[in-house]
Amino acid sequence: MTDAFTRQSTCVAIKDRAVLIEGASGTGKSSLALALIDRGAQLIGDDGVLLGKRHGRLHAQPHPNTRGLLEVRNLGILPFACRDEAPVALVVTLDDGAPRFIEAADSLVIDGVSLPALRLWPHAGPLALKVELALLHYGLT
Incomplete structure (x- = not known):
């Protein structure tokens, strides 16, 4: 991975594709990750990940200071x-102003790589299912 940086x-x-979960503090990013992990997802990082390019794609890795936490x-x-x-x-942003x-x-x-991005209202469940559907319908293959 070239020139990794923290985000x-x-x-x-x-299923071998990373989803970045973003949003303001307290919007439920970690809670959404926990719900996705309960459904079979694997943690890469919480509250900070390393990103870098390889073969024209953006890759995510755990940050060494918070790996596995x-x-x-x-x-x-x-x-x-x-x-x-x-x-x-896919990039998912938890946002109170998300469209219906x-x-x-x-x-x-991000770093010259175009990624599909969606905003989700953080107070409307089931967010984990919505992220899985968003990845299926809008995510890069």
Whole structure:
């Protein structure tokens, strides 16, 4: 991975594709990651991941300072199994201003790589199912 840099995101891998989960503090990024892990996703990083390019794709890796750790509100920072790397296929932002429905994903450029991006209202469940559907319908293959 070339020129890795830190991004303030939580990240999980779902069937070999990474999803970056972003949003303001307290919007539920870690809680969403926990729900996705409960459904079979693998943790890559919580509250900070390393990103870098390989073969034109953006890849996510755990940050060495927080590798294998996930903040579970009311319980603390707990250890979890951690995946070493996955190509980023989707960026999800938890946002109170998210639209009710969309016709297509937005695009977000990170380090010169264009990624499909969606905003989800953080208070409407089931968010884990919505992320899985978003990855299926809008994520990079």
